[in-house]
Amino acid sequence: MRVVVPLSVTRPKSRLAPVLSPAERRAFALVSCRDVVDAARDAGLDPELLVTEHVDVDAPATVDDRPLTEAVNAVLADAEPDADRPVCVLMADLALATPTAVSRLVDAAGDVVIAPGRGGGTNALVVRHPEFRVDYHGASFRDHRAAAESLDASATVVDSMRLSTDVDEPADLVEVLLHGPGEAPGWLRERGVSLSVGDGRVGVTRPGTDG
Amino acid sequence: MRVVVPLSVTRPKSRLAPVLSPAERRAFALVSCRDVVDAARDAGLDPELLVTEHVDVDAPATVDDRPLTEAVNAVLADAEPDADRPVCVLMADLALATPTAVSRLVDAAGDVVIAPGRGGGTNALVVRHPEFRVDYHGASFRDHRAAAESLDASATVVDSMRLSTDVDEPADLVEVLLHGPGEAPGWLRERGVSLSVGDGRVGVTRPGTDG
Numbered sequence: 001m002r003v004v005v006p007l008s009v010t011r012p013k014s015r016l017a018p019v020l021s022p023a024e025r026r027a028f029a030l031v032s033c034r035d036v037v038d039a040a041r042d043a044g045l046d047p048e049l050l051v052t053e054h055v056d057v058d059a060p061a062t063v064d065d066r067p068l069t070e071a072v073n074a075v076l077a078d079a080e081p082d083a084d085r086p087v088c089v090l091m092a093d094l095a096l097a098t099p100t101a102v103s104r105l106v107d108a109a110g111d112v113v114i115a116p117g118r119g120g121g122t123n124a125l126v127v128r129h130p131e132f133r134v135d136y137h138g139a140s141f142r143d144h145r146a147a148a149e150s151l152d153a154s155a156t157v158v159d160s161m162r163l164s165t166d167v168d169e170p171a172d173l174v175e176v177l178l179h180g181p182g183e184a185p186g187w188l189r190e191r192g193v194s195l196s197v198g199d200g201r202v203g204v205t206r207p208g209t210d211g
Numbered sequence: 212m213r214v215v216v217p218l219s220v221t222r223p224k225s226r227l228a229p230v231l232s233p234a235e236r237r238a239f240a241l242v243s244c245r246d247v248v249d250a251a252r253d254a255g256l257d258p259e260l261l262v263t264e265h266v267d268v269d270a271p272a273t274v275d276d277r278p279l280t281e282a283v284n285a286v287l288a289d290a291e292p293d294a295d296r297p298v299c300v301l302m303a304d305l306a307l308a309t310p311t312a313v314s315r316l317v318d319a320a321g322d323v324v325i326a327p328g329r330g331g332g333t334n335a336l337v338v339r340h341p342e343f344r345v346d347y348h349g350a351s352f353r354d355h356r357a358a359a360e361s362l363d364a365s366a367t368v369v370d371s372m373r374l375s376t377d378v379d380e381p382a383d384l385v386e387v388l389l390h391g392p393g394e395a396p397g398w399l400r401e402r403g404v405s406l407s408v409g410d411g412r413v414g415v416t417r418p419g420t421d422g
Contacts, residue, residue: 201330
């Protein structure tokens with residue numbers, strides 16, 4: 001199965017600004033991307049990057065500086081996916097992804113398999129229909145289900161906390177620190193980012209920042 | 212398997228105050244609890260409530276007005292769970308729970324099976340060890356893994372977005388509206404709570420409130 005990992009490094013992870021500097025946010029995006037690539041490889045897959053510019057991640061890469069939706073749709077139009085030649089699109093910020101979680105995704109049956117993200121997003125897809133196209137704006141989970149329905153394509157939803165956790169906001173770093181299987185948790189700890197335990201949900205803290 | 216659903220109605224869901232009035236928060240807590248009970252029943256289980264006072268939910272109930280940790284530990288001390296007589300503890304606010312998700316939880320092997328919640332919590336447990344006790348304060352997911360380890364008990368983690376989503380904050384209502392399988396999404400819509408779609412993660416809005 002073709003596995004495409006889109007990564008934009010134009011202004012990566014701007015909502016992590018309370019905790020990480022611009023250079024750190026870019027570095028963290030790369031660390032997370034490497035973890036996603038490793039998880040896919042350990043699931044027996046051969047991931048390739050779809051990047052806005054060349055990055056230091058050891059995987060085959062296509063450079064496409066268009067916005068995410070357009071770049072992914074160009075891949076789908078070119079690939080013409082079907083049951084025999086599915087295409088998986090796995091976001092580069094899924095720092096909780098494990099080989100098991102990726103295997104559950106790619107092994108799920110369906111013309112379109114969707115792993116929803118928090119807040120209505122789409123964190124991972126498997127496409128087995130040549131006409132399905134993505135639209136990552138807004139409530140894309142809902143829109144992708146509707147798009148599958150309009151094609152009479154079967155849609156399957158994968159119920160995974162790991163794949164639902166894209167790392168956009170400081171609160172998401174809690175999940176990386178607690179559940180990340182790769183290099184990202186250690187990278188954060190080395191920079192002083194740690195859990196802040198009080199009442200209610202756990203947060204993160206970093207000396208000298210707002211986080 | 213014994214399935215205990217703890218529900219506190221002392222000051223339920225106070226962090227939903229931007230969107231729901233106190234009376235509505237209590238009513239929503241009961242609607243969510245009924246959805247959890249239905250999901251467990253449809254998974255072939257026989258759930259019972261552990262409540263701080265009598266509530267209008269159609270299920271056998273034990274009233275215990277102590278804090279959650281103490282009340283659950285009293286159940287575990289009394290039950291002396293083991294592999295033949297496991298005890299499942301399923302939070303009443305898991306409004307995304309489906310029979311499939313509950314089945315994945317109760318069917319998972321392990322002396323202690325944990326479904327982590329967002330922000331370091333523990334949303335559901337299966338206990339098959341007589342000495343395991345809970346502590347829901349702070350980063351309970353981490354603490355429960357450590358508690359299992361200290362007993363030489365095997366610990367299994369269930370990777371489920373549905374079970375990871377306890378509904379505490381307005382952002383969590385997005386997940387209920389998009390993914391809730393029971394009555395809770397319709398209950399919210401009837402009160403004018405709807406998705407707010409802009410850039411980034413989807414939020415919720417309700418005319419006349421801060422939400």
